[in-house]
Amino acid sequence: MTPLRIGILGAARITPDALVIPAGLLGHELVAIAARDQRRAEAFAAEHRVARVHESYQDVIDDPDVDVVYNPLPNGLHGPWNIRALQAGKHVLSEKPSASNATEARAVAKAHQASGVRFMEAFHYRYHPVMKRMVDIAGSGEIGEIEHVEVVMGFPLDNLLDPRWDFDLAGGALMDVGCYALHGIRSVGVAMGGEPTVTDAKAVLRDDDPRVDSELFGDVVYPSGASAHFRSSFVLPEMTFTMHLRGTTGEALAHNFVLPSLDNRITVVTAGNSTTERYGDQTSYTYQLDAFAAHVADGAEIYSDSHDALIQSELMDACYEAAGLPLRPTNTI
Numbered sequence: 326m327t328p329l330r331i332g333i334l335g336a337a338r339i340t341p342d343a344l345v346i347p348a349g350l351l352g353h354e355l356v357a358i359a360a361r362d363q364r365r366a367e368a369f370a371a372e373h374r375v376a377r378v379h380e381s382y383q384d385v386i387d388d389p390d391v392d393v394v395y396n397p398l399p400n401g402l403h404g405p406w407n408i409r410a411l412q413a414g415k416h417v418l419s420e421k422p423s424a425s426n427a428t429e430a431r432a433v434a435k436a437h438q439a440s441g442v443r444f445m446e447a448f449h450y451r452y453h454p455v456m457k458r459m460v461d462i463a464g465s466g467e468i469g470e471i472e473h474v475e476v477v478m479g480f481p482l483d484n485l486l487d488p489r490w491d492f493d494l495a496g497g498a499l500m501d502v503g504c505y506a507l508h509g510i511r512s513v514g515v516a517m518g519g520e521p522t523v524t525d526a527k528a529v530l531r532d533d534d535p536r537v538d539s540e541l542f543g544d545v546v547y548p549s550g551a552s553a554h555f556r557s558s559f560v561l562p563e564m565t566f567t568m569h570l571r572g573t574t575g576e577a578l579a580h581n582f583v584l585p586s587l588d589n590r591i592t593v594v595t596a597g598n599s600t601t602e603r604y605g606d607q608t609s610y611t612y613q614l615d616a617f618a619a620h621v622a623d624g625a626e627i628y629s630d631s632h633d634a635l636i637q638s639e640l641m642d643a644c645y646e647a648a649g650l651p652l653r654p655t656n657t658i
Contacts, residue, residue: 503557
């Protein structure tokens with residue numbers, strides 16, 4: 326497979342784990358980077374062996390040696406820079422959520438359809454064997470018909486200056502950890518007739534900004550009649566990324582379905598017997614980049630293209646509307 330030549334927008338904290346280490350393992354090239362702070366970009370490039378530093382994000386996109394743009398900018402900057410990169414004919418790997426709202430996601434999807442290049446929303450967990458096994462359990466009948474799905478996604482985000490708290494940058498618990506909860510609920514939904522519908526949502530608001538959710542709880546129903554509940558939170562005392570499937574004859578628990586490199590256990594209970602399974606020998610980010618490279622090379626299947634991203638964004642908007650909160654604003658460059 327031809328190595329990807331990757332340009333990076335920003336020097337985000339997630340980038341070493343999400344891109345740099347997997348790229349090194351898989352033989353892809355880090356060609357260019359730009360950040361708001363030039364010195365930070367230079368330090369990042371030196372530490373992680375990025376070939377060159379540009380003055381602006383647009384310069385990275387315009388670099389003729391870059392064929393893939395990785396976008397880990399704050400949420401509110403995902404949509405507009407994704408569109409810029411797609412319009413320039415560059416493949417895009419965008420951190421999630423890849424747009425601030427469904428209107429913006431629709432614009433990204435339109436740009437993608439017109440571009441002739443590849444786009445992936447970086448739901449890395451979906452490419453790991455743990456999640457593939459959970460999808461298989463949901464549809465295989467080994468725990469019977471699925472009646473209920475429960476997902477908890479939370480951790481303590483104590484730094485109130487973090488962009489993930491910023492409404493104007495599409496912040497909020499749902500936009501960060503909650504998007505994983507909803508995407509996971511959607512992913513297992515293939516066994517329950519397809520896409521779920523929001524029936525209720527409630528939010529706990531940030532004290533100094535009632536537009537921003539520190540927690541958001543939601544309920545959805547699948548076409549089969551099965552239900553799901555999720556909790557997304559910035560105030561849980563410790564990281565909790567669990568998915569629980571309850572069927573008519575058993576249950577299954579993924580102990581950390583989003584970061585299975587930290588805990589790759591799935592506990593399956595049937596007929597009163599409990600077994601523990603373990604899956605995967607790489608990080609979810611490595612599986613994701615491998616899947617993206619195959620998608621770029623020959624159109625191999627992915628689970629999080631721009632069409633999926635639009636459906637995802639519509640569901641997130643519906644959760645905010647059900648909770649009585651404003652949608653995250655559309656941003657421009």
